[in-house]
Amino acid sequence: MLDLSKYQSMGAALKDAVEVFASEVCLIEADRERENHRLTYRQFRDAAMPVARALQDFGFGATDRAAIVMTNQSKWLIAAYAIFYGGGVLVPLDHKLTAGEHWQLLKHSGARVLVTEYPIWRQLSVASERSEAHGLQTIVVTEAPPNVDLAGALRWENISTIGNSTGDPQFRLRTRSDLATVVYSSGTGGRPKGCMLTHENYLEQCAALTSLYPFAPGMRYLSILPTNHAIDFMVGFFGPFTCGAAVVHLRTLRPEFVREAFVKYKITYVSLVPLVLKNLQKGLQARFEALAPGKRKIFSVLVAVNKALTHSRPRLGLSRRLLKQVHQAFGGELRAIIVGGAFTEPETLQYFYDLGIPVANGYGLTETVVAVTVNNLKPFRADTVGKPLPGMEVRIINPDAAGIGEVKVRSKTVMSGYLNDPELTAETIVDGWLLTGDLGRFDASGDLQLLGRKKNMIVTEEGKNIYPEDVESVFESLAVKEFCVMAANYVWPQQTMVGEQLILVLHLEPGQTLTEGLCAEITARNNRLLNYKRVHGVLVMDEDFPRTASMKIKRNVLAEKLSKLARNGVVVKL
């Protein structure tokens, strides 16, 4: 792998990587059972150079921002390479957002270039919000069918022939403190939180992570999480590329083809969100339960033996022999499943570990690139999120008698701030420490345990951060005196990160009651939200909400008032 301490920028490291590992396989893109592309690092470079040259011909300069809105595929990484080569700042956006949300973030980020896919552009191009994104000058669309009108966008296949220049584009050197990306952690409904991450943030994070979970030529990472996600961007692009490993993209995420890909491509690592990991667990459990009683008994004994022999550390070779069928179903070369984006229940983690499949469980935030702590597997601990990675300082602020307090982080991976939001930045980074808003404690062995949140938000099993303020608009003009949405565990701390829910707090007009009609109206409006954004219950409060001079709800004061009420007695389930 490259010695990342010697590099000033991601672009410089990637530029060297494609030369050092020129003949190694770098990318495989498959669509169901068909393989679309297989590129070596040299071929990847050859594909990216015309894109970088075209961007420069269009006037895209160092420090300019370019957004990518694409599903996982080879052109995502080719475009990212081209952007970094030209010294640009990458804005990776979640392709699952709505067109309106995309335009909101494109405008907020100040992106000058957008690279997207035709099915996504088809929705984006007709959205009314497009007219407000004045700074966006160049739109490049991949996979556009011949003869369709691209509504002012350029075809990916044509861009290299539009510019005037020839030969290699100019490589633009950046320094470690320069901005590399703007990554939105959440807040599409109200206050976009664009984390400004530097080249140093990424270089340091990559070195720390690969010291525990190394990549090497010949290894293959299956890219399932969206590449805009902090985890996949690191372990599905920058990490494997700087180590000469290969990334496998699937153009479908149907379970049957994902299963095939593990075997066909002999996958080494994969990243999943807890929801998918749990689904995988259910699938495996169902298959084991369907075994004949005799076979099931033998299997249980083998799992118990594996569990005993891997108590202190993973022994992959041994586990692969003992539980051959399980490991063959995963291709036989899987070293670990990386899980993240949300809290994973210990029972699920332990289930996979007992099968001889280590799960790299950790803790991190977009504000720190990706990971702050990771389980080092020596020994595996399902009940913690591991120890701080090299270079990460983690402290507990004002711990209570049980050692629990807010987690704060100081490291070279902490973002420089939120884009266009100095106020929020000042609240979040204090004296060089990032205040995470998560509650935790260190156990006797120095492993971090997470035990709830200090901030008013929830994280779903799909890894979605939901801020109550962002879902309130659906209840606007509800016939009540006032209302707001709160995270239940913020009001009534539970010392857990699972089962987080939102509740709707109502203050009714004098003489008004929570009628069936009002509940039906709330339910109808609630159903307009995506399922993971919905409120789970209603609480009626009989006094005015505490507010600031500018009439904003003082949510911390409100939470304190509500916390005095018994949750089970006051929350009406929807």
Add this chain to the structure above:
Amino acid sequence: MRTLEQTTQEVLELASKHFQAAPGSLAPDDDFFKKLGINSLQALELLSRLENHFSIELPDYEVQGVSDFRTLAARIQSRL
């Protein structure tokens, strides 16, 4: 050859059957994530069912960003 209306109706029927929604409770302009309360994995299940029913291949990326039955039916129609 089915008309777009027929295709839309078949999509609605299949979705309501698969996710056990009351017959006739789904409309072409409904957002299927919201109306059925399903997540992205369940939406993939629906796509697989639709592929089998219509005997077509409907790539995930082709329906990226599509969330209403009418548009979904139109994407299917273009592949029939």
